[in-house]
Each structure stands twice: as structure tokens, then as C-alpha cells.
Amino acid sequence: MQKKNIFILIGILFYTINIKACTIFSCSRGGETFVAANEDDTTPFTRIWYNPASSNRYASVCFGAPDMQVAAAMNEYGLFFDFAAANYDFTQLNLTNPYPGDIMWEILGTCKTVKEAIVILKKYDYISYSQALIADKYGNSVLVSPKGITEKNGDFQVNSNCNMINGKLSCRRPEIANEMLSGSKENSVEFLKKILDKTHQEGELNTLYSTIFDLKKGIIYVYLFHDYNIVYIIDLKSELKKGYRIENLADHFPASFAYENFSKNHSLYLKESIFQEMKNKGIDRTIDHYISESEKLSPKNEKLNSALLEAALQLIKYSWNEHNNGSMWYYWFSKPYGYDVQQYKDRKLTSAEKLLKYLSSKETTDLKLQNFMYEMIGFINLTQGDKILAKEFYEKAVTNPDKAYSVTLIRGKEILNRMKDIKK
Known part of the structure; x- marks a missing residue:
């Protein structure tokens, strides 16, 4: 019940x-x-x-x-x-x-x-x-x-x-x-x-x-x-x-x-601007540019990193939508269909992983956010067929329950339960 x-x-x-x-x-x-x-x-x-x-x-x-x-x-x-x-x-x-x-x-x-x-x-x-x-x-x-x-x-x-x-x-x-x-x-x-x-x-x-x-x-x-x-x-x-x-x-x-x-007054405006640049200049070139900008110490750094995280998530949503007949990202909402992860290769996922690895490697006191990014990296690797690496990141995401969002724990434990027979 x-x-x-x-x-x-x-x-x-x-x-x-x-x-x-x-x-x-x-x-x-x-x-x-x-x-x-x-x-x-x-x-x-x-x-x-x-x-x-x-x-x-x-x-x-x-x-x-x-x-x-x-x-x-x-x-x-x-x-x-x-x-x-x-x-x-x-x-x-x-x-x-x-x-x-x-x-x-x-x-x-x-x-x-x-x-x-x-x-x-x-x-x-x-x-x-x-x-x-x-x-x-x-x-x-x-x-x-x-x-x-x-x-x-x-x-x-x-x-x-x-x-x-x-x-x-x-x-x-x-x-x-x-x-x-x-x-x-x-x-x-x-x-x-x-x-x-x-x-x-x-x-x-x-x-x-x-x-x-x-x-x-x-x-x-x-x-x-x-x-x-x-x-x-x-x-x-x-x-x-x-x-x-x-x-x-x-x-x-x-x-x-x-x-x-x-639109300019909306919190997602910077992320949307990054996507417009991806459209005009290409995904890889744009990501490299903004990672370089993020490395610079400036007042806009924190805002930019949040936008880069949103950009990574948007790439995952786009990828799921394209490879699942136009549906929304069921995994995000812990829907049963979302755990039946279809495996495929997609440049958008590779680019999202690059952003997430960069952001999760930065020193932070927000361990819940860091573990959330580990979860997302795990999802990307699971989708692209690397189940061993996926399991490794999911385990990192849920190892400390007090330092993880509840949704990360729910999704992470469900995926790990389905991957319990996979050995490193």
C-alpha cells in the first residue's frame, strides 16, 4: 500500500x-x-x-x-x-x-x-x-x-x-x-x-x-x-x-x-543563451568556451555553473525525447517506464557527461548537489552501455543517504537493484 x-x-x-x-x-x-x-x-x-x-x-x-x-x-x-x-x-x-x-x-x-x-x-x-x-x-x-x-x-x-x-x-x-x-x-x-x-x-x-x-x-x-x-x-x-x-x-x-x-528576466535565460550558441557554433566548441569562462574568477561564476548544469540536463532531456518517440524524461519523475533505460549512443549525452564531470569535480559544500550529478553521470553511462561505470557512479550517489536528495536515493536504489548482478 x-x-x-x-x-x-x-x-x-x-x-x-x-x-x-x-x-x-x-x-x-x-x-x-x-x-x-x-x-x-x-x-x-x-x-x-x-x-x-x-x-x-x-x-x-x-x-x-x-x-x-x-x-x-x-x-x-x-x-x-x-x-x-x-x-x-x-x-x-x-x-x-x-x-x-x-x-x-x-x-x-x-x-x-x-x-x-x-x-x-x-x-x-x-x-x-x-x-x-x-x-x-x-x-x-x-x-x-x-x-x-x-x-x-x-x-x-x-x-x-x-x-x-x-x-x-x-x-x-x-x-x-x-x-x-x-x-x-x-x-x-x-x-x-x-x-x-x-x-x-x-x-x-x-x-x-x-x-x-x-x-x-x-x-x-x-x-x-x-x-x-x-x-x-x-x-x-x-x-x-x-x-x-x-x-x-x-x-x-x-x-x-x-x-x-x-525572457531575459527569467532564471533559465542564460541556459537558453548557451543553447543558442550551441546551435550556432556547435556543442563541443560552446561547452569548451563556457568551461573556460567558468574557470575564471568572477562574480558571474556561480550563476554560470548553475546554467551549465541546466544545460547538461537539457541535453539529457533532448536525447531521451529523440530516442523514446518524443516522450518526456520518465526517469526524472521516477516513472516505471523511466527505469527501462534503452541503450544507445548519442553525442548529446557525451557532451552532458563532460559538463557534469567538470561541475562535480569542483570543490563544493553542497554534497547533495554533487551526488545528484554523480547520479546523472551514472544514468548517462547506463544509457550508453557502460554498466560497470554506471554502477560505480550510482553507488557514489547513494552511499551517504544524509547527503543525497530523496529523488536521487529513490532512483539510484532502484537502478542499483536492477544492476545487482553486474560485477566490476
């Missing part, structure tokens, strides 16, 4: 890291089927990644933060999902049968319709502080939460996350969307764009990007940082033919002072 409770807790965390205040709605009328969304968050640097079909998964496009968690996605058959944060008291819900991975990712890869998705959803409990909207090109949509499944009643459905306070919604976003959809029979990109504009947010929590998905045609209209005058159009069928890749959403838009100013 204790293990099951831990698994449920991890499942809750898994779905809430990057789910903020969003407004999402489906609309099917006049022979057209659309889904539109404002993605509201505090972390810019949105990624888009394209996943070609595999032997057991449909092709898809995903939108998400740099950690490669999927915020919204559509597959080649026009099945879509997106999340809005919500508050649930799990002590009042009898949730005992969570899906052993990412249930929405399973739906994206194996289902063509909402009806097929419901079959999977009814087999498991949906464990998440979020409410998901799932829609298909036939005009069907449902809201999915830990409390159950709500099918669309009428020709539109709104998914938003304003809380109820004294019986009233704490914000107007869902009301505005409902009023505009119910007050018109229109269903077009221009009309839906007006709703997105009316419900977007500015301030500490911003509408980072907005999307309108034409589920029948496989066309996606994308707007950056609540600017609805400039659109980036994605033809999913055409883009999937180009193969797997990860892109920065902002690269598809002209320079914007508002977006750039917001």
Missing part, C-alpha cells in the same frame, strides 16, 4: 509541474472542427517537437516547456489534448488504480478518436491536479479530471481553471469564452482568435503562446506572447515528412521587445 501511495503522489507531481492558468475550448459547427487555447505560464522558451509514426505509435506534434513535458498535442488523426490546472482534494476521491505511465501520452500515440480515448480512461484513475480537454476531428470532446469524464453538451466545450469562491468563479476567463461562443454561430479562425485575445493574461503570469487547431485539416495557427497580429501556420502532414526534430517556438516569429524583455 505504501508503494502505491508513493506512486500516486509521483503521478500527481508528474502532471502539475508546468500546468498553469490556461483557457482551452473546442468548437464544432458549420462543418468545421477547431480547438483553441491560451497557454498561460511563467516559463518562456516554449518548444515544439515533431514525432514521426513508429511501429506502435501514431505521428504527432507536441508543445511544451524546455523540460519536454507535453502541454498540448495533436496526432496525425486529429486527436488533440491540452491541460488546465485545477484543485482537487484527493483525500475525498477513491483513486487507487493509476496508469503506470503517462496516460495522455498513451492516448496520443494509440487513439484516433475521443471514443477510443475514453476506453483507456475508463480502465484507470486519472491522477492529476489538472483537467484535460480531449477532442477529435469528428467534433467530439470531453473534459477529463480525477472526478471523472464530462462529455460535450452542445457544439462547444470550455476548459479553464478559475476556482470557485463563495459559489462564484474567481476570474472571468471561462465566462467570457462561454459568452462569446454561445452568443454567436460563427466558427472560424478569426472568431476564435478574438476569444483568445479577450481571455489572454498579462503580468507575472502571461499568455506565452496561443494556438488554434483545425482538427479536420491538420493545420495549426500559432501566436506568440498574446500578439494576435502575427501568426505561424503549421501544416502537420507536411512537417511530419521532415522527420523528428525539436524547435524553439520563438524562432518562428520576428523579434518582439515585450517577449524578449520577459
Whole structure:
């Protein structure tokens, strides 16, 4: 029972890291089927990644933060999902049968319709502080939460996350969307764009990007940082033919002072700058340059080392995503699938290891952070097939439990248990 409770807790965390205040709605009328969304968050640097079909998964496009968690996605058959944060008291819900991975990712890869998705959803409990909207090109949509499944009643459905306070919604976003959809029979990109504009947010929590998905045609209209005058159009069928890749959403838009100013004030800005340099000058040359900079004594040294650690982790996330059909880094969230480490060679992992070995070799009083880096080096070697060296670093990471993060202990002990027959 204790293990099951831990698994449920991890499942809750898994779905809430990057789910903020969003407004999402489906609309099917006049022979057209659309889904539109404002993605509201505090972390810019949105990624888009394209996943070609595999032997057991449909092709898809995903939108998400740099950690490669999927915020919204559509597959080649026009099945879509997106999340809005919500508050649930799990002590009042009898949730005992969570899906052993990412249930929405399973739906994206194996289902063509909402009806097929419901079959999977009814087999498991949906464990998440979020409410998901799932829609298909036939005009069907449902809201999915830990409390159950709500099918669309009428020709539109709104998914938003304003809380109820004294019986009233704490914000107007869902009301505005409902009023505009119910007050018109229109269903077009221009009309839906007006709703997105009316419900977007500015301030500490911003509408980072907005999307309108034409589920029948496989066309996606994308707007950056609540600017609805400039659109980036994605033809999913055409883009999937180009193969797997990860892109920065902002690269598809002209320079914007508002977006750039917001991004520069974010803690991940330096790491993102390092990645831009990798793109322009190559990974090895960039890493050598910044290691050299780190060796210099200067006030920016500590900040740079933190950014280099984030860069190493980003390289691992990219590598996992590419070699695991576009999925997020399950190992990071202690998901069962994450421990089934597929072995492959990847320059990104070699580069990440170089950064981690450099950073972990520096004198530090933060032994928990150092042991975390040992864990990451162990993971890289395990992935690249050197199980003996991997075991050595995992043992270093967990030898002193008082000087290790709890997640390092959980993951490290699980991996060592699976490697117990490996001898040096």
C-alpha cells in the first residue's frame, strides 16, 4: 500500500509541474472542427517537437516547456489534448488504480478518436491536479479530471481553471469564452482568435503562446506572447515528412521587445543563451568556451555553473525525447517506464557527461548537489552501455543517504537493484 501511495503522489507531481492558468475550448459547427487555447505560464522558451509514426505509435506534434513535458498535442488523426490546472482534494476521491505511465501520452500515440480515448480512461484513475480537454476531428470532446469524464453538451466545450469562491468563479476567463461562443454561430479562425485575445493574461503570469487547431485539416495557427497580429501556420502532414526534430517556438516569429524583455528576466535565460550558441557554433566548441569562462574568477561564476548544469540536463532531456518517440524524461519523475533505460549512443549525452564531470569535480559544500550529478553521470553511462561505470557512479550517489536528495536515493536504489548482478 505504501508503494502505491508513493506512486500516486509521483503521478500527481508528474502532471502539475508546468500546468498553469490556461483557457482551452473546442468548437464544432458549420462543418468545421477547431480547438483553441491560451497557454498561460511563467516559463518562456516554449518548444515544439515533431514525432514521426513508429511501429506502435501514431505521428504527432507536441508543445511544451524546455523540460519536454507535453502541454498540448495533436496526432496525425486529429486527436488533440491540452491541460488546465485545477484543485482537487484527493483525500475525498477513491483513486487507487493509476496508469503506470503517462496516460495522455498513451492516448496520443494509440487513439484516433475521443471514443477510443475514453476506453483507456475508463480502465484507470486519472491522477492529476489538472483537467484535460480531449477532442477529435469528428467534433467530439470531453473534459477529463480525477472526478471523472464530462462529455460535450452542445457544439462547444470550455476548459479553464478559475476556482470557485463563495459559489462564484474567481476570474472571468471561462465566462467570457462561454459568452462569446454561445452568443454567436460563427466558427472560424478569426472568431476564435478574438476569444483568445479577450481571455489572454498579462503580468507575472502571461499568455506565452496561443494556438488554434483545425482538427479536420491538420493545420495549426500559432501566436506568440498574446500578439494576435502575427501568426505561424503549421501544416502537420507536411512537417511530419521532415522527420523528428525539436524547435524553439520563438524562432518562428520576428523579434518582439515585450517577449524578449520577459525572457531575459527569467532564471533559465542564460541556459537558453548557451543553447543558442550551441546551435550556432556547435556543442563541443560552446561547452569548451563556457568551461573556460567558468574557470575564471568572477562574480558571474556561480550563476554560470548553475546554467551549465541546466544545460547538461537539457541535453539529457533532448536525447531521451529523440530516442523514446518524443516522450518526456520518465526517469526524472521516477516513472516505471523511466527505469527501462534503452541503450544507445548519442553525442548529446557525451557532451552532458563532460559538463557534469567538470561541475562535480569542483570543490563544493553542497554534497547533495554533487551526488545528484554523480547520479546523472551514472544514468548517462547506463544509457550508453557502460554498466560497470554506471554502477560505480550510482553507488557514489547513494552511499551517504544524509547527503543525497530523496529523488536521487529513490532512483539510484532502484537502478542499483536492477544492476545487482553486474560485477566490476
